[in-house]
Amino acid sequence: MNEFKVRQRQKENITIVELQGYLDAHTAPILEQSFEDLLKEHRYNILVNCKNLEYISSAGLGVFMAFLDEVRKNNGDIKFSNMSVKIFNIFDLLGFPVLYEIYKDEQEAIVNFLDSRDSDKKKKA
Amino acid sequence: MKYIKRIVLLLVSAILFGSVFILDVIHSTVEFEIPGLPYIREIILLIAFLCIYFFLRQQELLEKISPRQLTKLLVATFISFGVLAVSSFLVKGHGYNSDVTVHFSYRELYGMFIVAFALGFLSILSYLIVRQLVLFKRKKWTLQIFYFYTFFLLLYSYVNSPLVVRNGDSLSGIWSFPVVILIVLISFRQTWIVVLSKREKITTIFLAFLLSASFIVTSALVRPDSNLSFYLRSYSAPLYNFVFYSMLCGAIYFGFTWISALFHLPTAELFERKQFELHSLHNLSRLVTQVFDFQQLVTSVTQITKEACGARSVWLEFYKPIEQDGNNSVSIVASAGISMQDAQMLSQASLFIQGHSDLSKPLVIDDIWRDRRTKHLRRQGVERLSLAVVPLLSHRNLIGALYATKSVAEGFFQDDIDVLMTLADHGSIAIENSQLIEKSLERERLKQEMLVAQKMQQRLFPQMLPDVPEIEISAFSAPSYEVGGDYYDFVVLDESRVGIGIADVSGKGVSAAFYMAEVKGIFLALTPAISSPKDFLVRANFALSGSLDKKSFVSFLYGILDRKNGTLTIARAGHCPVLYLSNGKLEIIRPNGLGLGLTQEPVFGEATEERTLHLQNDDLCIFFTDGIIEARKENGEEFGMERLSEIVQRKREWSAEELKQTIQREVFEFIGSSSYKDDVTLIVLKWLGKN
Numbered sequence: 070m071n072e073f074k075v076r077q078r079q080k081e082n083i084t085i086v087e088l089q090g091y092l093d094a095h096t097a098p099i100l101e102q103s104f105e106d107l108l109k110e111h112r113y114n115i116l117v118n119c120k121n122l123e124y125i126s127s128a129g130l131g132v133f134m135a136f137l138d139e140v141r142k143n144n145g146d147i148k149f150s151n152m153s154v155k156i157f158n159i160f161d162l163l164g165f166p167v168l169y170e171i172y173k174d175e176q177e178a179i180v181n182f183l184d185s186r187d188s189d190k191k192k193k194a
Numbered sequence: 195m196k197y198i199k200r201i202v203l204l205l206v207s208a209i210l211f212g213s214v215f216i217l218d219v220i221h222s223t224v225e226f227e228i229p230g231l232p233y234i235r236e237i238i239l240l241i242a243f244l245c246i247y248f249f250l251r252q253q254e255l256l257e258k259i260s261p262r263q264l265t266k267l268l269v270a271t272f273i274s275f276g277v278l279a280v281s282s283f284l285v286k287g288h289g290y291n292s293d294v295t296v297h298f299s300y301r302e303l304y305g306m307f308i309v310a311f312a313l314g315f316l317s318i319l320s321y322l323i324v325r326q327l328v329l330f331k332r333k334k335w336t337l338q339i340f341y342f343y344t345f346f347l348l349l350y351s352y353v354n355s356p357l358v359v360r361n362g363d364s365l366s367g368i369w370s371f372p373v374v375i376l377i378v379l380i381s382f383r384q385t386w387i388v389v390l391s392k393r394e395k396i397t398t399i400f401l402a403f404l405l406s407a408s409f410i411v412t413s414a415l416v417r418p419d420s421n422l423s424f425y426l427r428s429y430s431a432p433l434y435n436f437v438f439y440s441m442l443c444g445a446i447y448f449g450f451t452w453i454s455a456l457f458h459l460p461t462a463e464l465f466e467r468k469q470f471e472l473h474s475l476h477n478l479s480r481l482v483t484q485v486f487d488f489q490q491l492v493t494s495v496t497q498i499t500k501e502a503c504g505a506r507s508v509w510l511e512f513y514k515p516i517e518q519d520g521n522n523s524v525s526i527v528a529s530a531g532i533s534m535q536d537a538q539m540l541s542q543a544s545l546f547i548q549g550h551s552d553l554s555k556p557l558v559i560d561d562i563w564r565d566r567r568t569k570h571l572r573r574q575g576v577e578r579l580s581l582a583v584v585p586l587l588s589h590r591n592l593i594g595a596l597y598a599t600k601s602v603a604e605g606f607f608q609d610d611i612d613v614l615m616t617l618a619d620h621g622s623i624a625i626e627n628s629q630l631i632e633k634s635l636e637r638e639r640l641k642q643e644m645l646v647a648q649k650m651q652q653r654l655f656p657q658m659l660p661d662v663p664e665i666e667i668s669a670f671s672a673p674s675y676e677v678g679g680d681y682y683d684f685v686v687l688d689e690s691r692v693g694i695g696i697a698d699v700s701g702k703g704v705s706a707a708f709y710m711a712e713v714k715g716i717f718l719a720l721t722p723a724i725s726s727p728k729d730f731l732v733r734a735n736f737a738l739s740g741s742l743d744k745k746s747f748v749s750f751l752y753g754i755l756d757r758k759n760g761t762l763t764i765a766r767a768g769h770c771p772v773l774y775l776s777n778g779k780l781e782i783i784r785p786n787g788l789g790l791g792l793t794q795e796p797v798f799g800e801a802t803e804e805r806t807l808h809l810q811n812d813d814l815c816i817f818f819t820d821g822i823i824e825a826r827k828e829n830g831e832e833f834g835m836e837r838l839s840e841i842v843q844r845k846r847e848w849s850a851e852e853l854k855q856t857i858q859r860e861v862f863e864f865i866g867s868s869s870y871k872d873d874v875t876l877i878v879l880k881w882l883g884k885n
Contacts, residue, residue, distance in 0.1 A: 094701065127700030131745030134792065138744070163749065163768035164788030167801045 071095050075103045083114040083182050085175065089121040092129035100129065104136045113145020114186075116178050120151035125159055137168070146170070146185070150178040203249040210242035211311065218303050232356075239430050247318050259330055259386045261394055263323050264401040264448075270319050271408040277312035278415065278422070281305040285425055298428070309422065310429045313412075317440035320409075324447050330386040343376035347439055355431030370439070377443045381450040389469075392462035395455050402452035409444035416441065467504065471613050474502030478617055482624040486631050492528040495596075495621040500530045503613060505598040506579060507531030510586075510621070511541055512594040527594075536576060537597070543568040546583045546595055553592050556611050557583040561603035580605040584618040588626045596621065648676040651707055654714050660684045660692055664757045666850035666880040670858055671873070678873035679706025680819050681713050685721045690758040693721045696877055697750040698769065698819040705746075706873075712741060713748060727752040727765035728804045735767070735790045735798050742791035749789050751817060760884050762815065763806045768792075770823065773816035773842055774807060780839055783807065809881040814853070816842055821874035825861050828868040833861060850878040 073096035076087040084107055092100060107115060117133075133147055140147055150172040152160065160171065172178040214235060284305030298306065328340055350369040390398060416423050416438055426434040458465075478498050485491045492510050500508040509529035524547075529537050545567055546557050559581040562568040568581070579599040586594040596618045600606060606614075651673070659667045671680050679699030687693050695717050699706040716737045724730045730752050738748060751769035755762050764772060768789030774781045785805040788798055807815075818838070825833040841857050848856070857876060 127747070128745075131700055131747070134747065135744045162770065163747070164786070164792070164801055167788050167797065168793060 073099055075100055077103070077107075080179060081183075082112075082186075083116055083179060084112045085116045085118055087118045087121065091124045092122060092132075093124065093126040094128035097126075097128040097132050100132050101135070104132065108136065108139060111143070113140050113143045114182050115140065115145065115147045116175065116182065117147060117149045118151050118175055119149060119153070119156050122153070122156055125156060130160075130163065130165070133169070146182070148172065148178045148181065150175045200249055203245045207242045207245035207249070210238050210245070211307070214238055214242070215303065215307055218298075218307075219300060222298050222300075222303065236430060236432060239433065243314055243318065243433075246315060247322075250319055250322055259327065260390070261397040261401055263326065264398065264405060267320060267323050267444075268401060268405055268408065270316050271405065271412065274312045274316045274412065275408075277308055281309045284308075285421070302425070306425045306429045310426060310433055313416070313426065313437045313441075314433055316412075317437045320440055320444045324380070324443065327386050327447075327451075328380050328383040330383075332383075336383060339376060339379055343373070343380055343443075346372040346376060347436065350439070351432040351435035354435055373439055374442070377439070377446050380443075381447045384451055384454040387451065387455050387458055388465065390462075392459075392466055395458055395462050399452050399455045399459070402448045402455060406445050406448040406452060409441050409448065413438065413441040413445055471502045474498050475613075475616060475620065478502075478620045478624075482620065482627055485624070486628045488625070488628050488632075489527070491624050491628050492621075495617070495624065496528040496530045499596060499598060499614070499617045499621075502617060503598055503610060504600075505531070506601045507537070508596070508598045509537040509541075510594060510596055512586075512625075513592060532599070539571060539574070539576070540568070540581060540599070541595075541597060543571055544581060544583060544597075547592075553585055554587060554590075556585070556615060557581075558606050558611065560606075563603075577601070578603060582606045582611060582614055584611070584614045586618050586622045586625070588622050593622065593625065644676040647704070647707065648673075651677045651710070654711060655682065656684055660686055662686075662692055662757060664760075664882055664884060665692075665755070666882060667877065668850040668854035669875075669877040670854060671875040673702075673707075673873050674821075674871040675703050677704060677707035678702055679710050680821065680873035680875040681710045681717075682817070682875055682877055683714060683717055685718065687722060687725075687754070690756055691725075692755045692757070694753045694755060694817065694877065694879065695721070695750065696769065696817045696819065696875060697748055698821075698873070698875070699748050700746050702871070702873060709738075709742065709746065709748065712738070713750075721752075725754070726804065727754055727763055728799075728802050731765050731767045731787070731790070731802055732795065732799050736795070738791050739794060747789040747791040749819075753815075753817075755879075758884070760809045760881070761806050762809055762881075763804055765802060765804045767802065770818055770820055773814075773818075773839065775814040775816075775842055776810055777813075778843075778846070780843055782835075811881065811883040812846065813881045814842060814850075815877075815879040815881075817877040817879070819873060819875040821872040822857070822861055822876060824872060825865050825874070826868055826870040827864060827866060833864050837864075850880040853880075854878040 071091055071093070073088075073090040073092055076089070078085040078087070086103065086107075088100070090096070104115075107113075137147055148170045149160070151174055152171060157171065160166065160169075165171070170178070170181060172181065217235065284301050325340060329336060346369065350373050353369050354367065387395065387398060414420075416426060416434070418438075423434060423438075426437065478495065481491065481494055481498075485494060492512070496508050496510050499505065507530060509526050509532060512525060512527045514523045514525070526534060526537050526541065532540075540562070543562075544557060544559060547553065559565045559568060561578065562576065562581055563572045563578050572578075579601065580603050582598050584596050584598075585592055586596060596614065598606075598614055655671055656669070659669065667684070669682055671678075671682060673680065679701055681695070681697040681699070683695045685693040685695075697710070697713050697717075699709040699713065713734075716734050720730055720733050720737070724733065731750060734750065742748070747768070749769035750767040751764065751772065752767075753762050753764040753772075764783060764785060766772075766785050766787040768787055771782045771784035774783050783805060785803045786801060787803065788801040792798075807813075816838070822838060823833060823835055837860075838857065841860060842853065844856075845852075854876060857878075861874065
């Protein structure tokens, strides 16, 4: 019931965070710690892969909200991919698609990360 | 009652002795022979002395053993001497001749009687006291041996008398051997001496010596060939035997006593100390159940330890973990017989924690003037001491240490350390107990606070449902813990419009409850002046942004019902959709929207839309929080939208109240005994029709 794991992968300058299991008030601190570590290492491009995420509560959603400002301030972003219908409904009900980019699969998300990086460079140039 | 018994016994014996005396007087003046008279006489005497026995025994049973018993006996022997002295004036020195039947004068008879009574009394008293001493802390066979002694003593007494045996029959003398052997056996039972105090032991030596000497003297006085023995034997031969061997028993027994007490003397002090240690341990273990105040406890532990060990000084060091930096604070919380500074100096110098590989073992410094850790203290004027430190352990964790010093070097031996460790163990239990009780009291206090909070939050919910003739409303809300983050409310805006709000603060428990109260405040403050649900949500979002923390947000659904027009306009800030049942058709009303506290204008406003429903008669609107939908069984199955929809559609004739109760019941039945915990809220609104 309260099994939750976080795994990380690196793809170029994007950190892919894989969530597995139940993300609720009990297990949210695990995710919080992961994000804190990422921010400490200045890794601001975060893709959250929800393929194996069974359930998310408001506590879990709160974790993303807590780090969003800092991440975007540093020209990074938190994007989501591979959500199940059930998980997407939870995000959608609260209106999260307005705030976050949610993609069907990882590849699409990665492409968008790179695009925005390039567009940033273009802006600067 | 007891007094009556004793008086009766005395009276009976007096009567019996008197009768025998009269009989003797008559017998010496008038010659007559009644067959069997001597036997009857002996029986009467036996009964008379038995009365004396029971009279004395009444008193002896309950007394505690102390040298007082010996004193009593000694007094009795001196009185007997007095009687013997008096009697010597009454009886002339008759030649010892057991063959001749002698006629005794009245004076002689009187003298014989008082000697017989005095020595008989002394023998019985001595028998009872020896019995009490011998049977102290008795082993299995002790009682048996004493019964044998009694049996053989009585057997010999009667067998070796003219009643049974003619003079000159030496075989009867054989029966004296078992008596003597048994006397020696019972004389070894001197256990009662061990538990006396040192002072009592010394007193016992003197008393026992005197007693033994007195009994030797008396034995000599009644030796078989003496004058006295002749008179005593003439009075009653069994009595004479009994007296002689009782005196012998007394001489031997108390002879063993004073020698034994003498040998116990060197260890008397140590024995007293051990008893005291035991007593202190007992006191300490009682502390566990009686004293809960920490300071009182450690002071008592220190005090008792000092007394128990006969220590020069004792102090208790306590380690309190400080949460913030994880280091322990070490402080001396109680001390006896030493100043705080000196105690601190010695504690630090002894390096109990630092220099120790196994903190569950004690540390002993035999001489602080010589030990390399502490010898520098000599220069600072600390006296010569030996130091012992034992750990205070609770569940294998070191919670402190108990220090003790003695005024001599090498003052601590293994048994001293054992006592210290036992005291420390009891102390640890007591300390832990007091801490647990403190925690328990605190928990109880918090529990009470939560119950108060629960009552207060109950009052934040509508105490009354709006009385509007066009609608039926029913609602309930149940927090998952004592308090929760769900909220619903109604507000009558004017004659035609009623506002209906339902909200869900993210999270559960106390933090969500605080936000819930704020949400209510905002609801009540803003709704009267606002005619558009979307407008309300925008303003509410702004109002909340200041106080909500980054991780928190609030879902809100606000609807304005217009009674005159029969419309319901809804805006949804991230909340669960509305279930709308109209004419048998179920629709899920879900206008776009974003939770409150997630973002600001213009994003929030742009994401939020309104939807207006035109209500028909008997239309149903169900407002709920996600606690209803996500309610889980043991196996993880969720209640779900389908189940809710099914219940809503089940019976069209149900009132709002009936529908609410059904849903409420079925949700909680569904949850059953599973550990599911979430705030649950439901509003059922039935539109009856325009007036």
